[in-house]
Amino acid sequence: xxxxxxxxxxxxxxxxxxxxxxxxxxxxxxxxxxxxxxxxxxxxxxxxxxxxxxxxxxxxxxxxxxxxxxxxxxxxxxxxxxxxxxxxxxxxxxxxxxxxxxxxxxxxxxxxxxxxxxxxxxxxxxxxxxxxxxx
Numbered sequence: 001x002x003x004x005x006x007x008x009x010x011x012x013x014x015x016x017x018x019x020x021x022x023x024x025x026x027x028x029x030x031x032x033x034x035x036x037x038x039x040x041x042x043x044x045x046x047x048x049x050x051x052x053x054x055x056x057x058x059x060x061x062x063x064x065x066x067x068x069x070x071x072x073x074x075x076x077x078x079x080x081x082x083x084x085x086x087x088x089x090x091x092x093x094x095x096x097x098x099x100x101x102x103x104x105x106x107x108x109x110x111x112x113x114x115x116x117x118x119x120x121x122x123x124x125x126x127x128x129x130x131x132x133x134x135x
Contacts, residue, residue: 002060002062002069002071002088003015003019004016004019004069004071004086004088004096005057005060005071007019008045008049008055008057009056009057011049013042013045013046013049016042016045017038017042017045017130019094019095019096020038020041020042020095020096020099021038021091021093021095021096021097022037022038023036023037023038023097024036024037024038024041024095024096024097024098024099025097025098025099026040026041026044026099026100026101027098027099027100027101028044028101028116029084029101029102029103029109029112030103030109030112030113030116037127038130039126039127039128039130040123040124040127041099042126042127042130043123043124043126043127043130044116044123046123046126047116047119047120047122047123048116050119051077051112051115051116051119052075052076052077052082053075053076053077054074054075054076055073055074055075056073056074056075057071057072057073058072058073058074059071059072060072066090067089067090067091068087068088068089068090069086069087069088069089069090070085070086070087070088071085071086071088072084072085073085073086077108077111077112077115078111078115080107080108080111081108082103082104082105082108082109082111082112083103083104083105083108084101084102084103084104085101085102085103086099086100086101087099087100087101087102
């Protein structure tokens with residue numbers, strides 16, 4: 001099991017952040033543009049943990065070179081059941097440098113977009129605070 005999965009399942013936000021590259025690129029299923037950087041990605045992931053209910057990984061697929069991982073999950077957003085997959089690329093230092101999330105069905109993706117939109121001011125504040133303490 002990948003360390004990221006263990007950290008998420010333990011709800012250990014510090015361990016999750018420690019596994020992110022400084023220049024990680026996070027591609028959201030509900031945002032047009034990707035987000036770049038450890039601080040914003042960690043803050044988004046904390047926001048997701050506040051939005052998702054009954055989150056659990058149900059399958060892990062590892063690429064032949066060990067750098068690519070697909071973590072299939074289920075969760076709820078309000079009354080909507082959501083199925084999704086976290087696609088991770090691990091760099092030579094063992095850190096996540098590319099993180100893409102896909103979800104289905106559309107009604108659940110829309111519920112996720114709405115719920116995350118409500119979180120986004122807090123997410124931006126958390127990211128700004130992390131950048132201030134790191135820099």
